[in-house]
Amino acid sequence: MFNMGAEPAPKIYGRDKHGIVRSSISHGALKVCEILRSHNYSAYIVGGAVRDLLLGVVPKDFDVATDAHPEEIHRLFRRSHLIGRRFKLVHVLFGPETVEVSTFRAGEGGEADEHGRLLRDNVYGTRVQDAARRDFTANALYYDPHDETVLDYHGGFADVRRKTMRIIGDASLRFREDPVRMLRAVRFAAKLGFTIDPKTRAPIRELADLMENVPAARLFEEMLKLLLSGHSAACLAKLRKEGLHHGLLPLLDVVVEQPQGERFLRLALDQTDTRIQTGKSVSPAFLFAALLWHEVQAAWKINESKDMRSIPALYLAMDQVLDAQTDKLSIPRRLTTTMKEIWALQPRLEQRSGKRALVLLTHPRFRAGYDFMLLRAESGEVPMELANWWTRFQDAELEERNAMLIPDAAPRKRARRRRKSKPGDPQAPPLDEPGN
Ligand code: ATP
Numbered sequence: 306m307f308n309m310g311a312e313p314a315p316k317i318y319g320r321d322k323h324g325i326v327r328s329s330i331s332h333g334a335l336k337v338c339e340i341l342r343s344h345n346y347s348a349y350i351v352g353g354a355v356r357d358l359l360l361g362v363v364p365k366d367f368d369v370a371t372d373a374h375p376e377e378i379h380r381l382f383r384r385s386h387l388i389g390r391r392f393k394l395v396h397v398l399f400g401p402e403t404v405e406v407s408t409f410r411a412g413e414g415g416e417a418d419e420h421g422r423l424l425r426d427n428v429y430g431t432r433v434q435d436a437a438r439r440d441f442t443a444n445a446l447y448y449d450p451h452d453e454t455v456l457d458y459h460g461g462f463a464d465v466r467r468k469t470m471r472i473i474g475d476a477s478l479r480f481r482e483d484p485v486r487m488l489r490a491v492r493f494a495a496k497l498g499f500t501i502d503p504k505t506r507a508p509i510r511e512l513a514d515l516m517e518n519v520p521a522a523r524l525f526e527e528m529l530k531l532l533l534s535g536h537s538a539a540c541l542a543k544l545r546k547e548g549l550h551h552g553l554l555p556l557l558d559v560v561v562e563q564p565q566g567e568r569f570l571r572l573a574l575d576q577t578d579t580r581i582q583t584g585k586s587v588s589p590a591f592l593f594a595a596l597l598w599h600e601v602q603a604a605w606k607i608n609e610s611k612d613m614r615s616i617p618a619l620y621l622a623m624d625q626v627l628d629a630q631t632d633k634l635s636i637p638r639r640l641t642t643t644m645k646e647i648w649a650l651q652p653r654l655e656q657r658s659g660k661r662a663l664v665l666l667t668h669p670r671f672r673a674g675y676d677f678m679l680l681r682a683e684s685g686e687v688p689m690e691l692a693n694w695w696t697r698f699q700d701a702e703l704e705e706r707n708a709m710l711i712p713d714a715a716p717r718k719r720a721r722r723r724r725k726s727k728p729g730d731p732q733a734p735p736l737d738e739p740g741n
């Protein structure tokens with residue numbers, strides 16, 4: 306009598322229940338769904354976008370899930386690319402917008418490592434399977450733009466309403482499959498002001514070490530999402546609370562005990578969050594430079610105490626800190642180069658002798674280095690007067706700038722003479738330091 310073998314039916318919410326209006330959905334996502342549908346495929350807006358629309362938050366981007374296979378999708382859209390080698394996604398371009406289109410997948414059937422971590426997730430599946438392989442109930446809602454319904458297999462609709470992050474299935478098993486989901490739980494909870502359901506939260510502390518098995522590049526990507534969520538301060542506080550920060554960014558272990566480090570970090574994170582929330586761009590290199598600055602300073606001091614000259618001690622410290630990071634959360638080279646430049650500018654900005662100051666203004670990273678020094682000044686690490694001097698100096702007209710330089714002219718000569726007798730004097734770093 307019961308239709309036992311049939312796929313479970315989703316709960317269906319109409320527009321009167323979900324309140325999502327079509328005009329809040331991107332043109333590109335609507336077009337992708339419409340075209341797929343006109344070729345007899347099913348197509349839904351899925352994931353974070355549906356969750357955000359239900360919450361009245363503007364989605365970052367729109368993902369589409371469909372039963373069409375990647376090559377079929379690619380054929381339908383002239384401006385599209387196949388992405389990925391093993392499991393293919395399609396990026397469809399509409400003007401400046403990119404819609405990510407993926408084929409329904411089954412979470413099972415992939416290979417796993419000894420801890421249960423899924424190494425591959427590349428088996429196509431049905432819509433029901435696709436819903437079950439997603440991480441949280443709130444992320445597993447399917448919006449059909451054609452009839453304007455939301456399909457819900459796992460109670461995500463109610464969870465969004467009661468602001469709960471709940472894993473789909475058994476928490477321990479799902480976190481073992483992919484430990485990054487623990488980070489994601491924290492990010493979504495902090496960003497959306499959700500609580501993590503107690504059963505979802507329970508195994509996190511115990512499984513935190515599994516994060517070590519996640520490829521360092523993947524960890525970096527998820528960490529970047531977290532830091533650029535517009536709620537980085539809240540996210541990091543929560544990571545610490547859940548015991549997830551060990552091994553990710555070692556500095557998070559110590560900042561609590563170091564009030565000055567804490568203040569610097571807090572300022573950096575708050576500034577980042579404000580910029581993101583007001584639609585301004587943020588430089589990941591600047592952010593990671595700030596996150597690791599305390600470590601660099603500590604290593605710098607140790608190196609100096611071993612009788613190294615100041616600048617070489619700083620360069621060694623930068624490499625030591627970045628090398629130690631690489632195994633945990635590998636920061637791409639394109640960022641580390643800039644991070645080093647920002648760090649290396651710090652002692653140089655503390656010098657104000659005339660000619661050097663002028664040269665620094667033309668340094669390609671001057672602006673980032675200066676912004677970084679402002680944070681240091683605000684946290685009490687360098688005198689505010691130094692920061693103010695640079696603020697005035699860079700905006701000054703030529704005449705005023707020259708006037709500002711005059712008092713420095715005499716000491717500069719002395720400094721130069723001294724350098725001759727004692728090369729590498731920490732007070733007088735050479736202008737052509739490596740990496741600049
Ligand atoms: P954001 O607003 O940050 O983009 P999102 O929920 O859209 O949030 P994405 O990383 O863009 O997050 O992923 C899109 C969707 O893919 C998620 O909503 C979820 O359904 C699924 N997903 C992503 N990562 C995982 C994962 N590690 N495990 C299971 N499902 C995942």
Ligand code: MG
Nearest residue numbers: 352353354366
């Ligand atoms: Mg998304």
